[in-house]
Amino acid sequence: MAEAQNIPVGSTTAGSIAVAAESTVVSRMSAPPSFDVADFPVPHGREEEWRFTPLERLRGLHDGTAVANGDGVKVDVQAPEGVTVETVGRGDARLGKAGTPVDRIAAQAYSAFEKASVVTVAKETVLTEPIRIAVHGQGGTAFGHQVIELGAFAEAVVVIDHTGDAVLAANVDYILGDGAKLTVVSVQDWDDKAVHVAQHNALVGRDASFKSVVVTFGGDVVRLHPRVEYAGPGGEAELFGLYFTDAGQHQEHRLLVTHNTPHCKSNVVYKGALQGDNAHAVWIGDVLIEARAEGTDTYEMNRNLVLTDGARVDSVPNLEIETGEIVGAGHASATGRFDDEQLFYLMARGIPEHEARRLVVRGFFAELVQQIGVADIEERLLAKIEEELEASVA
């Protein structure tokens, strides 16, 4: 069941477990998935999937007024040997295989991109070095499409690093062949004004393992939509997320795991810290277990630590189960204020206040950071958390 404790004023942690014949995850979208932006009405803000998002800050991504300009963002792919990196046109058959846009901005991105980047790891290739994709905003507007495909039994770590200033709408497809193992770390370390809206589609092959780590620090508005489906039984998906929402920032993570295949696993853990006026974090965790997905094992959790007054969290876990033949299914959501008793205890042992706060916040994220499994990213994250905290103390 959802647990809620010590909820700061104005925040919500609604949660539900529904046993339904027909999915409400699907029925509450304004339009069925489509690659064509014209199939989606322009959102007005009261739709279920838009109600938390400040449309007026999307710089026209949602209503067709955003127009791409030449060097909106620069994408640089560094790949070790054994990896094929291609830039392809719209007609390439590999695009859109992992999933279909589910909202207007994802469809807008799909309708508007000119070139896509396709990164392929051939079957049975096991990389020892990460593939690094640097997406650097240069102050413009861009629509992107990125495909990362692993052949059967291939293994790779991909780090996608978003920096700079941009208005970016994108779709990212992850295609995992049978038995493949893919870890993707997507870091949103944008400058203050950036707007980034993206749908991530993972298609997890038979017995394949997918690990997604989403790390959001920067930007004015970041709205990400990581989604997972399974192409065969035995697949495993771990979705980890970490966000640090500062004053004025809107950071929204909307997840959907669709258990459409028997005997697959999913584990979702997102943790966020918020500080400052009008810091707004939104977490939507939808897990759908279809009738045919017997033997499913799933758990999702979202925790938020509110460091100061004036921040707001909306956390909505939602689990829909269409079959009783499962191994396990659960969810939890909790939003708590920074605990003054913990602060007192640490300070009563001589530890100065800012250091005590750092210990607690680091501790809040530590377990999650340790699960990333990419050493330089772990260190960078911890350093980034320190930096955010320093900024708040100053």
Added chain:
Amino acid sequence: MATLEIRDLHVTVEADNATKEILKGVDLTVKQGETHAIMGPNGSGKSTLAYSLAGHPKYTITSGTVLLDGEDVLEMSVDERARAGLFLAMQYPVEVPGVSVSNFLRTSATAVRGEAPKLRTWVKEVKEAMERLNMDPSFAERNVNEGFSGGEKKRHEILQLELLKPKVAILDETDSGLDVDALRIVSEGVNRVRETGEVGTLLITHYTRILRYIKPDHVHVFAGGRIVESGGPELADKLENEGYESYVKGGASA
């Protein structure tokens, strides 16, 4: 010689939109090397005294003074008090998720000692202190107080006492929730610190049981928010036999 001087201390808390006075003029002097037992019934304000001395933000000092070696304790922040040599072993130690005991102890020792302890001697120091308190080494890797049993929490408090070597130690019901073996182990820990002669101890307790292990020099009866009687160890025997009844009545009418 370190001395803690509490003079006419009045303390209030905010509860249900009302201000409630809990401490109504506490006077007490604790000198280095001395052990004072403070005994009193539930709700008499013993923990309030302990928290107020440590600087817990819930408690408001409305009048009175607290001096440690002549320095105004009430002017200090919580961490400054600890670095000045005050230590509070809490009745209900707080869980701090995600912060390991070893990280916590080292950060704390670094703050209180003013420099980071040398790693090699430090590891040994902690290990030996834990052994003496019968704490499994695995506790070092666990999160502070998280999932600790009541007795384990109290041992962890005394471990900190031994490592931080304060000038004045306030032990708030360190005996509660301990079985006889644990009580002996914890008391031995307190006695090791006392035997250095460098700490003044304020031992807050509801029961006389712990006084069989930790011999106080002075016993004070606490009721209705202040000290209502002071004496030597024999006062504890009187409380053992007669209970607090006579004081509770007196305290209420006062």
